[in-house]
Amino acid sequence: MKTIRSKMLVALFAGMLVTVAITVFFFIRLLDDILLNQVKQQLKDQTIKAVHMLNEDNLDTLDSDSFRFFIKDTLFYADYFVLDTKDQIVASSNAGEMGKTMANFPTQREGIMQLHGNKVLYSEARLVHQPFRVILYSPLSSLRALYIPLLRTTLLSIAASFIVILLIGLFAVWRTVQPLNRLKEAVNQYEPHLMNRQAFLQADHTEIGELMSTFQLMADRLEQHHRYQLEFLQNVSHELKTPLMSIQGYVYAIQDQVMPVEQGLDIISTQSQRLTDMVGKLLQLTRLESVDEEWPLASVDLKSMAEEAVYLLQPAARQQGVELQAHGSSHTVEIAGEQLFQILLNLLQNAIRHCDSTIHITVQLPEESNTGIDWMIHIDDDGPGLAEGEREHIFRRFYTGTNGVTGLGLAISKQIATRLHADLTYADSPLGGARFSIVHYIPEPNASNAKGA
Numbered sequence: 306m307k308t309i310r311s312k313m314l315v316a317l318f319a320g321m322l323v324t325v326a327i328t329v330f331f332f333i334r335l336l337d338d339i340l341l342n343q344v345k346q347q348l349k350d351q352t353i354k355a356v357h358m359l360n361e362d363n364l365d366t367l368d369s370d371s372f373r374f375f376i377k378d379t380l381f382y383a384d385y386f387v388l389d390t391k392d393q394i395v396a397s398s399n400a401g402e403m404g405k406t407m408a409n410f411p412t413q414r415e416g417i418m419q420l421h422g423n424k425v426l427y428s429e430a431r432l433v434h435q436p437f438r439v440i441l442y443s444p445l446s447s448l449r450a451l452y453i454p455l456l457r458t459t460l461l462s463i464a465a466s467f468i469v470i471l472l473i474g475l476f477a478v479w480r481t482v483q484p485l486n487r488l489k490e491a492v493n494q495y496e497p498h499l500m501n502r503q504a505f506l507q508a509d510h511t512e513i514g515e516l517m518s519t520f521q522l523m524a525d526r527l528e529q530h531h532r533y534q535l536e537f538l539q540n541v542s543h544e545l546k547t548p549l550m551s552i553q554g555y556v557y558a559i560q561d562q563v564m565p566v567e568q569g570l571d572i573i574s575t576q577s578q579r580l581t582d583m584v585g586k587l588l589q590l591t592r593l594e595s596v597d598e599e600w601p602l603a604s605v606d607l608k609s610m611a612e613e614a615v616y617l618l619q620p621a622a623r624q625q626g627v628e629l630q631a632h633g634s635s636h637t638v639e640i641a642g643e644q645l646f647q648i649l650l651n652l653l654q655n656a657i658r659h660c661d662s663t664i665h666i667t668v669q670l671p672e673e674s675n676t677g678i679d680w681m682i683h684i685d686d687d688g689p690g691l692a693e694g695e696r697e698h699i700f701r702r703f704y705t706g707t708n709g710v711t712g713l714g715l716a717i718s719k720q721i722a723t724r725l726h727a728d729l730t731y732a733d734s735p736l737g738g739a740r741f742s743i744v745h746y747i748p749e750p751n752a753s754n755a756k757g758a
Contacts, residue, residue, distance in 0.1 A: 310482045317474040325463055332459055333452070340376065340448055341426065345415060347374035348428035348441050351383050355439045356430045359387075364396040364437075372441055377451055383441045390436045417445070484513050488520065495524060548576040600641035600724075607668045607682060608635040610642065614649040615666060622657050622664070629653070633668030636680055638745075644721045645743075648729070651714045652684045652741045660686035660738055679726075679745045688738035696731055 351372040358366055364387060372383035386397035392407045411418050415428045420442065427442035555572050558564040611631040622629045649666070656664045665685045671678040691699060700719045715729070722729040727745040734740035 310478055313478045321467055321470060325467060328463065336452065336455060340451060343376055344426055344443060344448055348383060348426060348443060349415065352428040352430045352439060352441045355385060355441060356432060359432055359439060367396055379451060381443055381447065383443050385439060385441045388438045488517055492520065548580045551576045600644055602639050603642045604637055605640055605642040606635050606637050607680065608633055610646055611649065611666045611668055614646065614653055618653050618657065625657055627657055627660055627662055627664060629664050631666050636668060636670060638680065640725060645725060648718045648721055648743060651718045655714060656684055656686040660688040663687045663736060665736065677746055679747045682743040684741045685734040685736045686738040687736040690733060690739045691731065699731055
C-alpha cells in the first residue's frame with residue numbers, strides 16, 4: 306500500500322463507494338417522496354369519490370373494491386372506515402372494527418398514522434349533510450414493495466457504471482504510473498560519466514513531463530559538474546606537476562654539481578612558494594564552493610578600504626614604476642569587510658603586473674534610475690587589456706593568460722563576490738587598459754550578506 310498505484314486505486318475505490326452510497330441514499334429518498342406523493346393524491350381522489358357515494362347513497366353502498374388505484378402498473382386497494390361525531394366507527398371495510406372508537410385520531414386531513422400496529426397512509430374528508438367522516442388508508446408496507454424492482458434496476462445500473470468507471474480508473478492509473486516507472490528505471494541506470502543525454506524520456510507539457518524535464522536539467526548539470534571536475538583534476542595535476550618537476554630537476558642538478566647550490570636553492574624556494582600559494586588558493590576555492598561559511602558583517606567605508614589597499618600595495622607598485630590612486634566619495638556599507646578587501650588586493654596585484662604606469666581605484670554610487678545596484682568599485686589600468694578571446698575565460702580556474710601566476714586569483718575573487726551579493730565583471734578601461742568592476746546589488750529582504758545568498 307505504499308506505491309502510488311495502490312494509493313490511487315484505493316482512493317478511486319473509496320471515492321466510488323462513497324459516491325454509490327450517496328447516490329443510493331438520495332435515490333431512495335427521492336423515490337419514497339415520489340411514491341408517497343402519488344399515493345397521497347390517489348387516496349385523496351378516492352376519498353372524494355367516497356364522499357360522493359355517501360352523499361348519494363347510504364353507508365352500505367361503500368365497498369373496498371370501489372377504491373382501487375394503480376401506482377407503477379401495480380394495483381392497490383384502499384381500506385376505509387367511517388366515524389361519527391363521537392369518533393365511533395359506523396362503517397368499515399373490516400367488519401371486525403365496527404363499533405370501535407378511534408381515540409386520539411389525528412386532526413390532519415392526510416398523513417401517516419399508526420393503525421393496528423402498522424403504519425398507514427390515510428386521507429380524510431367530512432360529509433356536508435351528514436355527521437360523518439370517511440377515512441381511506443393504505444399500508445405503507447405495500448408501497449415499500451414497489452422499491453424492490455426499482456432499486457434492483459438502479460443497483461444493476463450503478464454496478465455497471467461502477468465497473469466501467471473502475472476500468473477507466475485502472476487505465477488512467479496505468480497511464481499515469483507507466484512514465485514514472487520508466488523515469489525510475491532511467492534514474493537507476495543514469496551515470497554522469499557516460500554523458501548520455503538520451504537517458505530520460507521525451508518531456509511533454511504534463512506534470513510528469515515537467516518532472517522529466519527537471520530530471521533532464523538535473524542530469525545536464527551533473528554532467529557539466531562532472532566535466533568541470535575532470536577538467537579541474539587535469540588542470541590541478543598539470544599545474545602542480547610543473548613546479549614539482551622544476552624542484553626535482555634542480556635537486557638533481559645540485560646533486561650532480563652542474564648548478565651552483567645557491568642558485569638552485571633560490572629557484573627551488575621560488576617554486577616551493579609558488580606550490581604553497583597554489584595549494585592554499587585551491588583550498589580556499591574549494592571551501593568557497595562547498596562550505597556555507599558564516600562571514601561576520603562590519604561597517605566599512607569603501608573609500609577608506611580602497612585607500613588602505615592602495616597604501617598596502619604602494620611599495621610594490623613603486624618598485625614597478627606604477628602610480629596608484631584612489632578616487633570617489635566615502636560610502637559606509639554593512640558587508641564582510643575581510644573578504645571584500647581580499648578581492649581588492651587580488652585585483653590591484655593583477656593590475657600592477659599588467660599595467661604600464663597608472664592604476665585608479667574608484668568608488669562609485671549608481672544613478673537614481675539604476676535601482677538594482679547598491680554601489681560599484683572600479684579598478685582601471687593603462688595596460689594592454691585583454692583580447693576578445695581571453696575575456697570569456699578570464700574568470701576560469703587555472704587560466705593564467707599573460708604574466709599570470711596560478712590562474713586562481715580571479716576565480717576566487719569571482720566566488721567571493723557572488724557570496725557578497727556582487728558580481729565581478731571585466732570591461733575596457735577609460736585609461737586604455739582593463740577595468741575590473743565589483744558591482745554590488747541590493748540584496749533581497751531575507752538575504753544575508755554574510756552568507757552571500
